[in-house]
Structures are given as C-alpha cells and as structure tokens.
Amino acid sequence: EDQVTQSPEALRLQEGESSSLNCSYTVSGLRGLFWYRQDPGKGPEFLFTLYSAGEEKEKERLKATLTKKESFLHITAPKPEDSATYLCAVRTTSGTYKYIFGTGTRLKVLA
C-alpha cells in the first residue's frame, strides 16, 4: 500500500538551531514529491517539488533533498517566523496518479 510517513510529529528549536524534517515514502512508483508549509487556519503554501533521487532544491533557509526512499527538509538557522506545520506529499505513477499526504511536522522556533 502506498504510504507517506513524516517524523518527528513535532519539533521545538531555538532560533538559529538547525535541524531536519524527514518524509519517508513507500509507493509503487514516484511521479513527484512535494513539500508545503501550512500556517494555522490557512491553505498549504507550496515550497518545493522534487522528481528524482539526488535532486536538491533551496529557498532561503530551507533545503529539500530526495533519495529513493525518503526526503529531508533541512532548516538552517531557523527564525521564529519559520514556525508552521510542514507537509510532505507524493504523487504516484500507478493507477490514476493519486496524491498522498503525510500528517505533517509541527515546527516551533523559539526566540
């Protein structure tokens, strides 16, 4: 069964304390992996799309990487405004190309 698992569920960091969020996936075929940021009560905001193992993308303090089994979202020197829930999703190549979302990592960055 296709599945996406994110860890940890929640993470508290001090401002400037770098860390990584994990998204592991089990799918019959990967068409793409997506990272989103979601603030409370708002729609998810797109961050990155990764298509193949070895691919990396960066935006400000965020860097996303992809292997054949998992993706990492690295946060370098985070600031309080980086506090949000980070969601990972995959799109499969099997059947009707479903999107499958993980349950997210709630990140809190303390000043």
Place this chain on the structure above:
Amino acid sequence: KAGVTQTPRYLIKTRGQQVTLSCSPISGHRSVSWYQQTPGQGLQFLFEYFSETQRNKGNFPGRFSGRQFSNSRSEMNVSTLELGDSALYLCASSGTSPGTDTQYFGPGTRLTVL
C-alpha cells in the same frame, strides 16, 4: 497569475442542512482536488476532478459530492450536514503533464456545523 480562489471563506450551517463550496483553479490548470482538514486528522482526500470527470475518490460517504465545469471551476456539496463535518475544506489545482503537477492550494473554506 491569480492563485486558487475559494468561496465562501467562512460558513455556518446547522445539522441536516446542505452546503455548496466553490473553487476556481489557477488559469490553465485542469485538475482540481478537494481535501478536508480537521485538527489532529491531517489532510483527508475527498476527490479529484480532471476535465469534468472524477478521477480519484477518497473514503468519504456519499453525502460528499463534487463536480467540475468546462472552465475547470469546481464545486463540492455536502448534504445532510453532521457536526463532524465541521472542518477546513481545501481546494487545490494542478497541471497534468509531467513537471506541471504541483498542487497549489486555495485559502480554504471554514465550515462550522451547529
């Protein structure tokens, strides 16, 4: 380029009523998906429409239905509302060819059922 828009943004209904939510995708996007989000449940997939046809469906009762129009705009309907239907309903649109299938989300419709 305008983003995904959803109307209304907030809605209060009572049990037993029905509700219709609307979603306008990004121009050129032909795929529209709907999700329900409740605290502690994460994003629950409702259905996906492409070219006016339902392509994928989640595990929700038949009270939840949707449709897509020829201009790619989509509506979802919930009949006989229950208290548990209170949630943030999110719409997302995407292209369909490889490299264009990133989903972009709207701001959501907050539905409260009393």
